Amino acid sequence: MEKFEKITALLSGEVFLLCLVLGSFLLGVYLYKRLKFPLLQPLLISVVIIIPFLKIADIEYNTFYQQTKILNFMLGPSVVALGYILYEQIEYIKGNVMSMLIAVFAGSLVGIVTVIGTAKLMGADKILQMSLAPKSVTTPIAISIAQNTGGVPELAVAFVVICGIFGGLVGPLILRYLGIQSKIAKGLAIGSASHALGTTRALEMGALEGAISGLAIGIMGVMTAILIPFVERFIL
């Protein structure tokens, strides 16, 4: 009996939960490649497996978060590593810096105004609006923006993830529908709207798209951080 308890305790331990994350993700990758259906993102499949498991095994999110912290930690270094991917694509960026800055600035402004505006029209309260505002930027930036503007950081993270999954899903479809040819425009659009999650999709399209998408994360993050207080005070 004691042994049985020890084994169930292992279920909420670091080793098993990391196995669960990697295993469910691998299953996601397998299904995604096999069925070629864009909604079956590995991340989504992984979440759909893990959440019910945690509920059934009665493991709280906080425990799960603590035990899988090493993966969460890697988000930071992976953003830094994009600096190298960007360097690899340097020739393509030359001569496009100004247009990229203008495009992302416009995208950031439109994104903030429409997300706050729509939420307001639909009757969402102020806290929700301000948690939604940084939805298109990478998690660490979104957290600090939400803290500075009166949103809830945890909610902001949730919206960032939802927006990332959604943008990664529909982004390629919208770009195809619009008939966008430029690889830079494709990467820039997906990275601006859906940060690192979109970037994983952009990397699937090609190295240049991926690198530009990575750069867009940075530009979008900085512009959004500057624009949100401005939009909140003067426009909405």
Added chain:
Amino acid sequence: MIKGLFFILLFYFLGEVCSIGIDGFIPGSVIGMILLFLSLFFKLIAPESVKDAATVITKNMAVFFVPPAVGLMAYAELISQSIWAISLAIIVSTVLTIIVVAVIQESFEKRKERTKTKNKWKSSKK
């Protein structure tokens, strides 16, 4: 590989230091990305030293998002209360952001190409 990881973490650390300097206005990871890029650009470090580590990390980025994505469950109730407002706001805004950025960037590039071919045509006429 270890050399690459060292440089990435070093730039992450330097980014965090700078971030504190500007009161967290820009997160350390983003500053670290810019610093790493600049160091490669100005040849302060050799590209080969970070290549392997950077490629492996970025190729597998999506898996690092699993823990925060599972965090959705902790806010399920709050989110389900305003599910329509949230979904509509995210859908409208995300779609428009993608369209605006892509269309502007593409039109800039097309205009540049057009002036280029025009100039070529002019010079060939001479």
